[in-house]
Amino acid sequence: MKIKDKEFSIYIDKNTIEQRVAELGKKISREYEGKNPLFIAVLNGSFMFAGDLMKNISIPVEISFIKLSSYTKTHSSGKVKELVGLDENIFGRNLIIIEDIVDTGLTIHHLLEEFRELGPKSIEVATLLHKPEATVKQLQLKYVGFEIPEKFVVGYGLDYDGYGRNLNDLYSLAN
Ligand code: IMP
Numbered sequence: 001m002k003i004k005d006k007e008f009s010i011y012i013d014k015n016t017i018e019q020r021v022a023e024l025g026k027k028i029s030r031e032y033e034g035k036n037p038l039f040i041a042v043l044n045g046s047f048m049f050a051g052d053l054m055k056n057i058s059i060p061v062e063i064s065f066i067k068l069s070s071y072t073k074t075h076s077s078g079k080v081k082e083l084v085g086l087d088e089n090i091f092g093r094n095l096i097i098i099e100d101i102v103d104t105g106l107t108i109h110h111l112l113e114e115f116r117e118l119g120p121k122s123i124e125v126a127t128l129l130h131k132p133e134a135t136v137k138q139l140q141l142k143y144v145g146f147e148i149p150e151k152f153v154v155g156y157g158l159d160y161d162g163y164g165r166n167l168n169d170l171y172s173l174a175n
Pocket of ligand 1: 045089100103107151152153158160
């Protein structure tokens, strides 16, 4: 499968993804029973995961979407993008941040710091993918779909230079 100038091959097929997302949804539904969680999905990459995860949640929940700005600001941990679009009051809420992938962990680390300042009751992370070998930050990731090696992946919401988000399976760069 060619996306722009690069060749990709199938890495995790859609049935495997579907099954794993259903498991995560059931687990979250059990663990958040009576807690009225607020999901915050980080766009763009998490849109497909967030949609499928929601279909597997069987308890009352809310979901909201945020974006990271395309410009960066300098921060103690390096250059990070700023959070935009948060219009929910998250004080006292049980938050679950939905991410597509945690790579170095800088993005999610920074997001968690920003959210903690707003006084939620609890915060956990649900990420479809995690590259543990690439992660430089100490993070507690409660719900992880798949741990993967340091490969570049596209599909199921993730892009290569803007393309490939619509693919139903996950692909990795062919070597
Ligand atoms: P981190 O701050 O290094 O953890 O990077 C997180 C962000 O980098 C993700 O939300 C993605 O947008 C992007 N990213 C990291 N690895 C990949 C990949 O393999 N494919 C597509 N996007 C990726």
